[in-house]
Amino acid sequence: MLFYIVLFLGTISLWWHWRARDRMKVTNLTGKYIFITGCDTGFGNMAAKTFDKKGFRVFASCLTETGAKELKAETSNQLQTVLLDVRDSDSVKKVAAWIKAEVQSEGLWGLINNAGIMGPSAPTDWLDIEHFREPIEVNLIGLINVTINMLPLIKQAKGRIVNVSSVGGRLAFSSGGYCPSKFGVEGFNDSLRRDMKAFGVNVSCIQPGLFKTPLSSPVKILKEKEIIWNQLPPRTKKQYGEEYFQKDAAKKEKLTKICLNEDISLVVECMEHALTSLYPRTHYIIGQDAKWFWTPLSKMPAAVQDFLLLRNRAKPAASHAN
Template identity: 35%
Template sequence: MFMCTFGAALIVVAVVVAGNFLLRRRIVSSDGKAVLITGCDRGFGYMLAVQLSKLGYRVFAACYDATGEGATKLRETSSFIVVVQLDVTSDKQVEEARRFVESELDGDGLWAVVNNAGIGAFAEAEWCSLSAYQTVMNVNWMGTVRVTKSFLPLVRTTRGRIINIASLAGRIALPGFTAYSSTKFAVVGFSDSLRREMFKFGVKVITIEPSLYKTAISNEEALTRQNAKMWGETSQEVRHEYGDTYFRAYLAKLATILRYSSEKIHEVVDDLTHAVTSSHPYTRYVPALFTNQLPSDGFAASPNHFQDFVLGTIFKVPETPACLSAERLDEQKAL
């Protein structure tokens, strides 16, 4: 009896999984559909613009520098790509881009908005400058909100979709990623809330949550320069408490972590493409399923003390801050 019930349950699960798989494979026609993508100067945005243009979508490729190399190459790639000047931190440029796209659509709506523009700041909280926090938040979160609010009426017209690039660092907070993780947690929260608001309109809101990939955000030289600048500008007290030895060890540890960034950028672009083209997209994508999504979902569900131990071990800087050194502690005790 038990075996029969167990066998029937397995059959039901297999049917549900197979049905879901087939349902997700159904794609919409690209005919007459337009997509806006931010951050197309390079990386995921650039590659997605090219990919969707090949599939017949009209792509408004929003670039931080519409006269730059990436924008120029996009113009030469396909007649389906229209380059748009857009700094997502500028209310004026967002409004101008909205008016331009609306005029180009001539009464039609947007099928999708992909909020891809993003920057990184990987530094420990005490020497990560307030200006760095503000800049990263303004691009990664406020940029997403700003663009979404402006273009959402055009997406509601088509019952289309908003696709926001978040990060696994927006589900699992990482030491040394305080500013970046904060912005991505904000993107996840905004997306989840918006998805539930937009349900009544038939608009889908989707997050793409990659781990580290070899893009400009994970460029070791740029992040080293950024940290050195912030370290030089932080207070004498903080630099005294941590010490130059600890700071250099932190940079070495960060470099080691960044070297594990995946080169399989196509995994993210493939998920973005599926989110745009599928008739029944997932609400959340984590490239890739077996190496990132399943392990990270299990880890995120584990107790905080276990997460703290594991992440504290992986990200541990192999030096002690100066204020915790034996010599300094002895000095403090003597006082």
């Protein structure tokens, strides 16, 4: 009996110690430089506004002039916007050179690699290589390219790198290029974290579940899938059946209603912790769906994963004939 009491008290003590350690903050961060990609909308947009209000000197990259103009209108004069397509290597180098001139000897305290796209989500045999190429170019190659170009400035400041991945980097819950790109982000993040330890640079990975943002809009995803469906050759359509698209859309809509998180500030709070905590976490799992479904499922046997994930897909007509 005494053993269990000691074990219980020891567990409580460790938990309180961890909580206290988790709340410890780095001091004197006001005025530090940070660079955030993908600030037109969603996580990046809210992060840029949040960190600007907290006194950071924010460089916010946007894909469009409209996005940059709207963000600038809603933030202080201290925040600076820059147009950047992370797929364009020349543009990435120019932005890195511009930031280097701005920060000078201080270096860059934080890099938040947030820019990303979903890309078409459809069965693999509906897609061509270009459907895969775009999300991989943006979500993975672009992220790596930005990181490589910013690393000297991050090392100079002994700062932080925050890579926005996804539960789709732990479990391939959809077909298309999105999950392969995020699996790649996870691999790059882990190797980068180990490489940077010797230089005092902390690397964190954020793994959000399904959040309501413009880029992950269920309506947008469905429209992209419908365009691909309408262009399929007759033989492929026959294999799936004319009713497949509508049945599958209904199943996806039901799953989305259950899993979709609306409060994107939860993701920004993790970004803030990763940038300001004395002991940032290596991984942040965000969203009730991520914590209680996707992440536990990712650790289960493949047979269990397949069974549960296939229940949320319509069956092709050809499978009924077998």
